[in-house]
Amino acid sequence: MISFFRKLGPIGAVLLLALNAHADGYEPDLQIGEEINYVCAGCHGEFAQGSKNGEYPRLAAQPADYLERQLLLFRERKRPNIPMLEHIQEQQMPASELKDVSAYIASIELPNKLPPIDESTYNPLERLFLAKKTINIPRAEGDIETGRRQYQKECGSCHGRTGEGDDKYNVPMLSGQYTEYLWRQVEKFREGILIHDPDDPEFRLLSLFTDKELQDMFAWLSVADD
Template sequence: MKGITMKKALLSTVFLALAMPVMAGEKVDTSSWNQGGGEQDEALHLTPDHQNGIDTYEVCSACHQLNGWGLTDGTFPQIAGQHFNVTIKQLADIRALNRDNPTMYPFALPSEIGGAQSIADVAAYIEKLPMNPENGVGAGDDLELGEKLYKDNCVRCHGETGEGNNEKFYPRIHGQHYNYLVRQYQWIKEGKRRNANPDMVQQIQTFTDRDTKAVLDYVSRLRPPAEMVAEPGWVNPDFDW
């Protein structure tokens, strides 16, 4: 694991130039946010291999942790339980440079995790990981406004409880770390996350700072179904060496 950590630090520096932030207000072409093609389409139609999913996930665990729970400070998101299609799309987009992620990019390369088959394998493995029972949440001081904003603006795509939609590539957001939600929301609003759904980009432009904090605090407190959540202290047995 130490070797993976050292590799992460080195490659993150080397590939930092791949980040192409967009200035606020600059027009961004998001018309092709999910037209598919390439590795995305290929991976979606492959039969996942469980053992290779485990082997591939070991690379991912350097950041997302062995449980797939990320870090509560939001540096790395929880990915455990994420929809199969969503994980495939994000990996394929990062590899094709449709989504700027200089930290993750070197780990997502075919030379590191393999081709489309490995994308399908690790996405299936991640989907079955039980979710964090104690994700990071916000201050909890404006939840009434957050609930109203969520129901008025977010339910149509992300669902009543933040469950998302696998077929439509809408991610699960319940149980996600508050600080990660804040960062991604801001990048989407500014156009920095170029593979974001353009409907969302437009929808959140009028949100104030108070609105942002309130709705994301509310989202961070949405709970996944009990059967998807691990017991406190759960340790991934696939890496219980």
């Protein structure tokens, strides 16, 4: 790689890097993204952590292009979402702002554990703040070992070995997402309301598995983020 850059010379290398980073030439503005996120926070929480009952999904640290794609699907009514529609109409949110907010939310990292309490520096407010930001999905019912094997065989190649998602291919994380929310999406995929693989829209992958099989996979995913 280094010798390749040398051959290009400094200007060529910079151009190449710029092209790689932003194929469409737009550099998202994280500050604008943070401001837009105040609107989203009303439902998804200030750190885009979602709500514990899975009513509102966690968005933090999902791939930016995945988030943007969902916003476009909502806007075009290809994916139903009445509560969000008014917030993402084109007049209110031009294409550049969809990118800004998606990039900002993708950059939010949420810890999965609270650090041990240190009596000498203990600050209750800071602790409360951290607790709000910490997500660890509660252990979901099901057989973890069976779920792990099946998950890795059937889902891991796209969603990552431990369900962490894939930024490069815009595949969402599954571990770290609320189990109730995942189930709601499973129903939509099975009914064809949501498309799992845009390259092969007729193929309903999740209809090939029984509820018990998915329950085991979700049990494994619920501990994979520990």
